[in-house]
Amino acid sequence: MLAIEVDKIVKQYKNGVKALDGLSLQVKKGEIFSLLGPNGAGKSSLINILTTFYKPTSGKINILGKDLCKEPAWVRTQIACVAQRVSIDEHLSLMENMTFQSRMYRVDKYTAKKRIKELIDSFQLLSYLRYPTSSYSGGVKRRLDIAMNMVSLPKILFLDEPTVGMDAVSRNRMWEMLLKIRDEYNTTIFLTTHYLEEADQLSDNICIMNNGKEIAQGTSSSLRNIIRQNMIRVVLPNAIKAKKYKKMIDNTDFIKWSNIKENSIVVGVANSRKSLTLINKWMIDNNMEFISIGIVEPTLEDVFVSLVNSDRNRGEGLVC
Ligand SMILES: Nc1ncnc2c1ncn2[C@@H]1O[C@H](COP(=O)(O)OP(=O)(O)O)[C@@H](O)[C@H]1O
Ligand SMILES: [Mg+2]
Structure with missing residues (x-):
């Protein structure tokens, strides 16, 4: 019961x-x-x-x-x-x-x-x-x-x-x-x-x-599964660069949402493998400095940001 x-x-x-x-x-x-x-x-x-x-x-x-x-x-x-x-x-x-x-x-x-x-x-x-x-x-x-x-x-x-x-x-x-x-x-x-x-x-x-x-x-793990494989983390030299690049990345059409964590940006994407190549190329083309870029396991905070954002943007095709 x-x-x-x-x-x-x-x-x-x-x-x-x-x-x-x-x-x-x-x-x-x-x-x-x-x-x-x-x-x-x-x-x-x-x-x-x-x-x-x-x-x-x-x-x-x-x-x-x-x-x-x-x-x-x-x-x-x-x-x-x-x-x-x-x-x-x-x-x-x-x-x-x-x-x-x-x-x-x-x-x-x-x-x-x-x-x-x-x-x-x-x-x-x-x-x-x-x-x-x-x-x-x-x-x-x-x-x-x-x-x-x-x-x-x-x-x-x-x-x-x-x-x-x-x-x-x-x-x-x-x-x-x-x-x-x-x-x-x-x-x-x-x-x-x-x-x-x-x-x-x-x-x-x-x-x-x-x-x-x-x-x-x-469960927390099932909630993480919702966006597993669909997240990329870009680690930057410092938090100022992270803030600046977030604004730039938010203006592109290959991400669904983004969230800053200290000196890194976590972005939600539709297909992490394709987007990894795409973001990598985009950053190099724009002379943006970064330390690393990779697919990451989401934390519950990522799940929350992703879901709340997609809820806010519902109707605009930004649902994860
Ligand atoms: N007694 C009340 N009368 C009118 N509006 C209320 C009352 N209690 C809460 N609200 C409103 O309802 C919404 C949800 O509030 P609440 O349930 O307290 O949210 P939370 O606990 O998640 O912070 C808020 O917009 C709040 O201002
Ligand atoms: Mg309350």
């Missing part, structure tokens, strides 16, 4: 903004699913609908096999949601926060005590017990927030941009925590992110979205 099934969801706000425009996606039980998209793509709108805060304008959603719009109260008993803003009460201790949450979800006292101890151990929060929650760093507050949300042992845990603004160490800790939740608690995780690396490293499946629509869905 699927954990989440979203079918052609539309969300139009009162001000006329269409945040979701016919989005469909499927999340399997027990997986980590990332909804990846730039700011304003519609990620929070979808998470707010899935967690019953907002109603969709049209479309159908099943959560654990039940219709979300018909049984929102039941759905609420099965899920937990970690919002973008940390929801811990800083006037309460770590223990009091966890206990408060367990009461909200009506977990009996004995079970709650046992579970809270387990969660504190499991997520390495023991050393923080002595300190007031207001003194915790942003990363620890977020981990506590997630631990609190696990007190009810939700079937699905929703997280809206869980690592936004975090440093690399806190982010890695968070990823470890989420993998543990999937593997030890068997919880399905649905998270939103605008970090490609996060979606790439962490998730079993990814939906890339933009302007309220799905652009692509699959």
Whole structure:
């Protein structure tokens, strides 16, 4: 059975903004699913609908096999949601926060005590017990927030941009925590992110979205396959040359899109073998200096740039 099934969801706000425009996606039980998209793509709108805060304008959603719009109260008993803003009460201790949450979800006292101890151990929060929650760093507050949300042992845990603004160490800790939740608690995780690396490293499946629509869905390797063999990287002597040459290459008709990475330009093409020869010749003819040119394995970032660009240019024959 699927954990989440979203079918052609539309969300139009009162001000006329269409945040979701016919989005469909499927999340399997027990997986980590990332909804990846730039700011304003519609990620929070979808998470707010899935967690019953907002109603969709049209479309159908099943959560654990039940219709979300018909049984929102039941759905609420099965899920937990970690919002973008940390929801811990800083006037309460770590223990009091966890206990408060367990009461909200009506977990009996004995079970709650046992579970809270387990969660504190499991997520390495023991050393923080002595300190007031207001003194915790942003990363620890977020981990506590997630631990609190696990007190009810939700079937699905929703997280809206869980690592936004975090440093690399806190982010890695968070990823470890989420993998543990999937593997030890068997919880399905649905998270939103605008970090490609996060979606790439962490998730079993990814939906890339933009302007309220799905652009692509699959595992990170299957998404890379979409444009495999159709990308060429030109390494230049420095970043200034990369910028200058990008403008020139964008004006040619043998590329579909381009993206700068430090001192290199990655370009999407229709046929990498043919284009390799073509670009090589074009650069030599134009006296352009370069260090190397070759066909490359795309990263998820390349996939994202390629897909978002082709989505923007749809109708102009620039679809990859
Ligand atoms: N409550 C709201 N009322 C009106 N417009 C909204 C509301 N929430 C979000 N939007 C708009 O919907 C679009 C998608 O926003 P959002 O879902 O927050 O995207 P994301 O989380 O991907 O950044 C944006 O254009 C945003 O301004
Ligand atoms: Mg958002």
